[in-house]
Amino acid sequence: MRLLISEPALALASPLPAGVTPVVFRVGETPGPFDIAFLSRDLNMGGARDTPAPGFAGFVAALAAEPGLQWLHVNSAGVDRPQYKALMARGVRVSTSAGANALGVAQSAVGGVMMLSRGFLGWMDAQSKREWRPATMPFPPDLQGQTATVVGLGPVGNEVGRLLAAIGLKVHGLSRNARDVPPPGFLSAGRYADLAPLLPGTDWLCLCCPISDITRNLASAEAIAALPKGAHIINVARGGVMDEAAALAALHSGHLRGAYVDVFELEPLPPQSPWWDAPNTLVSPHAAGPAAGNLARAADYFRRNLERYLAGEKLLNQA
Structure with missing residues (x-):
């Protein structure tokens, strides 16, 4: 079995199981045939969703051109990119490293809450x-x-809620399915459809969910208007979960007191974007998650899934 993998990722994933031969990917070269692949974070350094780095672009082009590809593991938590959807449509199994960057994203989100609450942006100005x-x-x-509503109860949302509860907030959570027993720190764990009744009492709307048909525009203009005056939004989910025009209007009107936004519908955010000048708003370049340990954690997810794949078992985080 032949594995397409970058050199840095190979160093982290080694030693490979017997019978797995690495095909080292290099930008500008056409790799030989391969059966499985690991798309690691180093391939997209310096890139963005809408302007990918050469390494990422070359790697996904090789995936699209390989008729024998059976399984792809990606370093990210989401598989909403069209390249991944095209592979799945032709029967390629795709699994993710969901959870590898959860601590970093959660710490950034809660850091945003702390900065906005304590007035850090004014001090920095x-x-x-x-x-x-x-x-x-x-x-x-x-x-x-104060009350926080955390939308998305995956590894990121669970950690955001735990940390917010630890500093004294009352936390409610929402996900695709309700839970009889809420995660640690949460007072409740309902469904996305239960958002509307929570909004009037929500001081901090924390978006931590994947993008899907259910979550797209979940933080709509109507939802933002239903928040109490002086509420805040934290968005470390995906561009498209929040109505950006409505959020900007609410920030300028003062209905929203502030926001921390890490993800946007168009990335990289162009220089002329109104988000750069939005009042009391912290903008980061889809960078809430990066941490030194993420690469090794993603490689560990890949190694565990490789063992499962070879054994014919169900993959972790299969899309």
Whole structure:
């Protein structure tokens, strides 16, 4: 069995099981035949969803051209890219490393909550202008006792909720299916369809879900309008989950007090995007997740799935 893999990923995934021969991918070269593949994070360094790096573009082109491809493992948590959907449509099994970057994404999301709550963006603006701005009344509301609704109860959402509960927030969660026993830190765990009744009492709407037919535009203009005045939105999900125009309008009107947005419908975010100047808003370049340990964690998911694949067992995180 021949495995298409990058050199950095091969170093992390080695030693390979007996009978698996690596085909090392190099940009600009046409790889020989292969049966399975591991698309690792190093191949997309410097790229974005809508302008992929040469390594990613070359790798997925090789996948599309290989008629014998049977299984692809990807470093990411989601498989909403059209290249992955095309492979699945022709019968290729696709599995993910969902959970590998969960701690980083969750820490970034909760960091955004802390920064917005405590007024960090104002301090940073004052520092950039060398201005000393003492605190004035009214002081920021206490974070403890506020309510967060976490949309998406995968590894990221579960960790976001746990951390928010640890600093004193009341946390409700939503996912595709309701749960009789909520995850640690959560007061409830309902379905996406249960969002509307929670919105009027939600101070922090935290979007942590994959993009799907159910979650697309879940944070709609109507949903944003139903939030109480002064609420915040945290979006570490996917572009398309939130109505960006409605969120921007709510930020400018003051209905939303602030936002942290890591993902956008168009990436990279163009220089002329109104998000760069949105009031009390923290923007990051789809970078909430990267952490030094992610590469090894994704390689570990691949190794475990490789053992399962060879044994004919069900794959972890199969799409």
